[in-house]
Amino acid sequence: MRVAVVLFTRDLRIHDNPALAAAARAAERVVPLFVHDPALPAPRFLASALADLQSSLRRLGADLVERRGDPASEAVKVARAVGAEGLGLAEDVSRYAKHRLARLTDACAAERIALRTFPGVTIVPPGSLRPAGGDHYKVFTPYWRAWQAVKLRDVERAPRSLRLPDDLPASWTRDRALSGPAGETAARRQLTSWLRHASDYEEIHDNLAADRTSRLSPYLHYGCLSPRELVSRTESVEPFVRQLCWRDFYHQVLDAFPDLRRKPYRPGATDAWKDDRTAFEAWKAGQTGIPIVDAGMRQLLAEGWMHNRARLITASFLTKHLGVDWRLGADHFYDLLLDGDVANNYGNWQWVAGTGNDTKPYRRFNPIRQAERFDPTGDYVRRYMPELADLPGKAIHQPWLVPGSRGYPAPLTLPEDVGRSTQG
Numbered sequence: 001m002r003v004a005v006v007l008f009t010r011d012l013r014i015h016d017n018p019a020l021a022a023a024a025r026a027a028e029r030v031v032p033l034f035v036h037d038p039a040l041p042a043p044r045f046l047a048s049a050l051a052d053l054q055s056s057l058r059r060l061g062a063d064l065v066e067r068r069g070d071p072a073s074e075a076v077k078v079a080r081a082v083g084a085e086g087l088g089l090a091e092d093v094s095r096y097a098k099h100r101l102a103r104l105t106d107a108c109a110a111e112r113i114a115l116r117t118f119p120g121v122t123i124v125p126p127g128s129l130r131p132a133g134g135d136h137y138k139v140f141t142p143y144w145r146a147w148q149a150v151k152l153r154d155v156e157r158a159p160r161s162l163r164l165p166d167d168l169p170a171s172w173t174r175d176r177a178l179s180g181p182a183g184e185t186a187a188r189r190q191l192t193s194w195l196r197h198a199s200d201y202e203e204i205h206d207n208l209a210a211d212r213t214s215r216l217s218p219y220l221h222y223g224c225l226s227p228r229e230l231v232s233r234t235e236s237v238e239p240f241v242r243q244l245c246w247r248d249f250y251h252q253v254l255d256a257f258p259d260l261r262r263k264p265y266r267p268g269a270t271d272a273w274k275d276d277r278t279a280f281e282a283w284k285a286g287q288t289g290i291p292i293v294d295a296g297m298r299q300l301l302a303e304g305w306m307h308n309r310a311r312l313i314t315a316s317f318l319t320k321h322l323g324v325d326w327r328l329g330a331d332h333f334y335d336l337l338l339d340g341d342v343a344n345n346y347g348n349w350q351w352v353a354g355t356g357n358d359t360k361p362y363r364r365f366n367p368i369r370q371a372e373r374f375d376p377t378g379d380y381v382r383r384y385m386p387e388l389a390d391l392p393g394k395a396i397h398q399p400w401l402v403p404g405s406r407g408y409p410a411p412l413t414l415p416e417d418v419g420r421s422t423q424g
């Protein structure tokens with residue numbers, strides 16, 4: 001093939017990028033393309049990931065072509081302009097991604113451009129593992145068992161070099177400023193440094209103050225790191241690989257149930273939630289009066305990221321204690337999280353709310369017991385709650401038991417079995 005276009009979407013990397021590797025093998029000239037869809041948010045993280053991708057592509061001898069508009073029509077316009085015979089992209093599962101692919105399929109067919117999709121967003125492609133009599137796995141443990149037996153595709157190397165077509169319009173590329181490591185480069189560094197102490201992941205990953213999870217989720221979301229390559233580099237840390245499998249699990253759930261963002265996944269699950277805006281605003285602001293919940297919410301506001309244990313506690317408190325609609329909480333997370341991901345965010349929210357894939361949908365986390373277990377020294381709360389920092393040890397988890405005013409609200413509600421005081 002003379003010319004091929006690679007449409008980058010959620011695979012902003014050169015290592016183990018099957019669409020890019022195939023184009024580099026099959027075509028004499030390759031056009032790496034990213035289309036900015038004005039309908040989608042454009043966070044700073046994405047801009048820096050694109051800057052890093054551009055710098056890697058330039059090192060290989062190519063560049064990043066950037067267009068703005070509807071991704072399907074822009075991609076086909078570019079393909080037509082460079083005389084491309086083929087267009088490749090990574091297959092993805094959200095409703096948005098499926099519409100994009102449907103439009104691309106029609107437009108490519110009309111222009112006689114060969115369209116090919118590739119794996120790479122997940123480790124095991126959604127839909128490729130099916131239980132007997134079903135189109136997807138509804139429960140994690142059997143999925144994990146089946147997933148572990150899959151023979152994975154080989155990890156692709158980064159291309160050695162790439163050549164753009166001659167006479168590409170200069171306005172199609174632009175110099176992106178790159179200050180410090182970002183995108184794929186930062187992801188690979190982060191992985192290398194985290195791998196040094198990954199062996200204690202199982203013991204420590206739930207300890208909130210230790211903050212020792214990989215923090216790779218934003219990079220995985222934008223595909224700056226290939227989840228397939230990540231598995232090959234972390235094989236010995238099975239509890240970590242299991243978490244990566246959760247990611248695949250929710251992607252195959254979303255693939256089969258495109259309404260995951262809005263409709264309860266579990267047939268018969270309750271859909272009767274309160275629309276208590278006062279409670280919801282207090283929860284968003286980290287002002288519920290339950291320190292572990294407020295610390296999590298303030299971490300989200302400050303960093304655009306939250307520890308997984310805190311996500312579980314805060315989501316459970318909103319839905320199971322305050323009775324507020326999971327969709328409100330999930331949308332708030334989705335807007336603020338750097339790793340905000342349709343499959344993982346809404347899948348996890350539905351799990352916690354009891355409308356999703358949890359086999360024990362009525363469980364609810366007691367935030368005080370969770371705090372005492374996963375933040376036994378109180379240091380996680382102390383990090384995000386300066387007004388409580390003078391409370392010693394785990395007393396910080398129940399400030400209402402310690403006399404004195406701290407400008408901190410009384411709890412909106414308390415789990416039934418915790419100590420109460422008249423001091424407020």
Ligand SMILES: Cc1cc2nc3c(=O)[nH]c(=O)nc-3n(C[C@H](O)[C@H](O)[C@H](O)COP(=O)(O)OP(=O)(O)OC[C@H]3O[C@@H](n4cnc5c(N)ncnc54)[C@H](O)[C@@H]3O)c2cc1C
Binds near residue numbers: 217247334
């Ligand atoms: C209410 C709620 C909302 C969430 N929303 C998101 C989201 O929008 N995007 C997102 O990537 N994760 C989400 N998660 C899952 C999890 O909290 C994050 O993936 C994790 O905290 C990211 O930190 P890390 O990379 O250090 O994780 P690590 O512990 O280092 O795990 C490595 C990777 O495994 C995957 N992973 C870990 N736990 C889960 C899980 N429970 N479900 C799916 N994948 C998982 C992630 O890709 C993560 O980066 C959510 C969890 C809950 C309870």
